[in-house]
Amino acid sequence: MSVPYQIKSIEQYQADYKKSIEEPEAFWASIAEHFVWKRKCLPAGEAGKNVLNWNFKEPKIEWFAGATLNITENCIDRHLADKGEQAAIIWEPNHPDERVRVVTYNRLHKRVCQFAQVLKNNGVKKGDRVCIYMGMVPELAYAVLGCARIGAIHSVIFGGFSAQSIADRLEDAQAEFIVTCDGAYRGDKVIPLKSVIDDALIGNKVVKKVIVYTRTRTPVSMLKGRDIWWEDEMDHAETQLEQQGGIHFPAEEMDAEDPLFILYTSGSTGKPKGVVHTSAGYMLWTNYTFLNVFQYKPGQIHFCTADIGWITGHSYIVYGPLSAGATSLMFEGVPTFPDAGRFWDIVDKHQVNILYTAPTAIRSLMSFGLEPLQGKDLSSLKVLGTVGEPINEEAWNWYDENIGKKKCPIVDTWWQTETGGCLISNLAGITPSRPGWATLPMPGISPKLVDENGNDSPEDEDGLTKGNLVIDKPWPGILRTTWGDHERCRTNYFATYENLYFTGDGAIKDENGFYRITGRVDDVLNVSGHRIGTAEVENAINMHSGVVESAVVGYPHEIKGQGIYAFVIDNNLHGDEELTRKDILQTVSRVIGPIAKPDKIQFVKGLPKTRSGKIMRRILRKIAEGETENLGDTTTLLDPNVVDEIKNGKL
Numbered sequence: 001m002s003v004p005y006q007i008k009s010i011e012q013y014q015a016d017y018k019k020s021i022e023e024p025e026a027f028w029a030s031i032a033e034h035f036v037w038k039r040k041c042l043p044a045g046e047a048g049k050n051v052l053n054w055n056f057k058e059p060k061i062e063w064f065a066g067a068t069l070n071i072t073e074n075c076i077d078r079h080l081a082d083k084g085e086q087a088a089i090i091w092e093p094n095h096p097d098e099r100v101r102v103v104t105y106n107r108l109h110k111r112v113c114q115f116a117q118v119l120k121n122n123g124v125k126k127g128d129r130v131c132i133y134m135g136m137v138p139e140l141a142y143a144v145l146g147c148a149r150i151g152a153i154h155s156v157i158f159g160g161f162s163a164q165s166i167a168d169r170l171e172d173a174q175a176e177f178i179v180t181c182d183g184a185y186r187g188d189k190v191i192p193l194k195s196v197i198d199d200a201l202i203g204n205k206v207v208k209k210v211i212v213y214t215r216t217r218t219p220v221s222m223l224k225g226r227d228i229w230w231e232d233e234m235d236h237a238e239t240q241l242e243q244q245g246g247i248h249f250p251a252e253e254m255d256a257e258d259p260l261f262i263l264y265t266s267g268s269t270g271k272p273k274g275v276v277h278t279s280a281g282y283m284l285w286t287n288y289t290f291l292n293v294f295q296y297k298p299g300q301i302h303f304c305t306a307d308i309g310w311i312t313g314h315s316y317i318v319y320g321p322l323s324a325g326a327t328s329l330m331f332e333g334v335p336t337f338p339d340a341g342r343f344w345d346i347v348d349k350h351q352v353n354i355l356y357t358a359p360t361a362i363r364s365l366m367s368f369g370l371e372p373l374q375g376k377d378l379s380s381l382k383v384l385g386t387v388g389e390p391i392n393e394e395a396w397n398w399y400d401e402n403i404g405k406k407k408c409p410i411v412d413t414w415w416q417t418e419t420g421g422c423l424i425s426n427l428a429g430i431t432p433s434r435p436g437w438a439t440l441p442m443p444g445i446s447p448k449l450v451d452e453n454g455n456d457s458p459e460d461e462d463g464l465t466k467g468n469l470v471i472d473k474p475w476p477g478i479l480r481t482t483w484g485d486h487e488r489c490r491t492n493y494f495a496t497y498e499n500l501y502f503t504g505d506g507a508i509k510d511e512n513g514f515y516r517i518t519g520r521v522d523d524v525l526n527v528s529g530h531r532i533g534t535a536e537v538e539n540a541i542n543m544h545s546g547v548v549e550s551a552v553v554g555y556p557h558e559i560k561g562q563g564i565y566a567f568v569i570d571n572n573l574h575g576d577e578e579l580t581r582k583d584i585l586q587t588v589s590r591v592i593g594p595i596a597k598p599d600k601i602q603f604v605k606g607l608p609k610t611r612s613g614k615i616m617r618r619i620l621r622k623i624a625e626g627e628t629e630n631l632g633d634t635t636t637l638l639d640p641n642v643v644d645e646i647k648n649g650k651l
């Protein structure tokens, strides 16, 4: 059965785009008809019951407020009649010798209902925050959906974050419940997740229960009264539900605007913020973009290589594909274990149709040459996708030639944690692609390019427009707030320019209206497709006792896209630079996590500061990029001599 709102031609894209901008309420209301509601949205016009209520001033954004639903009925129950025995999730383990798990929609329904019952048995109620810190096992999907089933707000934390980071997030969200694993496999490593949670919980008085799933049989400490085993709880819930007449847990009735989840992400300040997405708008947006960008067809297998700890996994492993009744392939491992042919083995073994990955992964696999591709059948592939950072032409061409064999459209999907799903991307095989360009906005998205003052950027004589990327209307998947601090949401995204959502990215538009994203214009780095704030890394470095001050910038890195370059003033008490360097790395690992470790640490005597004491990062950025001549105006520096010293000591 084809989906009526799946765009089938460029003409339809243009027509739908036009309608979505001129009549957004009618456009999205007609798409909303194709979902399962408990109480439908009242017709527009009735007091307070419009499809969309919004202003970017506060901001206040509501889609379908007053309508009620449960996202899990849309992701699971509605598929049971005709797709009950179809695979919802195919799970590929870390090691290829281990058994693949196929989770049908029937099985998914059963497990999610059981887990919802487990949550209920442990006192979880609608609106409670549940922190999920697990590896990439199907149980992670059950946990996420089990929360949604009961109306609890999940907050998934990526397994690469440290105990300190978890503690901060637990505190911010006031989470009372945690779901974790004993450990997680990542290539040849075992990450002791429960032990990290134990450290995060030292001094925590809010968390009541920790549910632990056994994956690695890593020894764990289980605190009486607080820590409980997933397996025992699931068995108990199963018996209980069976006694009540069968494995079914009634889905909680949620308002369209009730929060679905919190996901923490870095910004230009030192503290990560909890981006909040709500039920109906997020569901519509992930479903609509999944079906249109990837042009998913019934029966296809969709393989998104992201981790569910990031927004890409939330939207394109769990909610987008499952709401569309798709088969989503979930992979536990890393691209290079046991060897660099891992992705291609998976594509071959499962006859994957859609592969969605990050430029950093492509570049890393490229560096192994073509040998890992030998004997791998990639002919099942129909669509390729990339996300997370700008893709360089070399990587694009390699992907196109060697993976897609020049037969698969590549979608370059630009979006953010805050946007819920893709905002600018070509539609596979429908709208044109262009290497390095995300191309056209999705229906519902009206981007603009503005200068520092918020004025529309002018078109230059080559037909190009350059500026800061903003969006002037809400779409269903836009963030609604930052958890516990709405003002922060306003100042971060809606205050730079009046009545505009500011993305933090710079972009170029050509005469066809195609967009090319050029990168962040704020103090946020993009390392291997993951966002890291420079202030956050500096705070972590400064916590080391040997450090007086530091400044962190990004520099071009062949594999990671951007690497982290730290300029550090140390107090010279120990004199052993190598040791201090290692100590700093250890400190950053402890404070944020291994993902934030600087690639380079240069010890300096001073930092380039203005007379008012502000670090001129522009200069440091140039030096880190290898520029020595054109450093721009340095006359306003307090001590211009430090620049030479830094230049001479460059790593």
Ligand code: WT7
Binding pocket: 265, 311, 312, 386, 387, 388, 389, 390, 391, 412, 413, 414, 415, 416, 417, 418, 438, 503, 504, 505, 517, 518, 519, 520, 526, 529, 530, 531
């Ligand atoms: C930032 C968002 C979207 C999920 C993964 C990252 C950069 C993302 C692209 C792309 C160029 C991209 C932007 C954006 N970015 N996709 N296709 N081309 N840049 O999510 O951690 O929220 O980071 O990633 O700079 O602002 P995130």
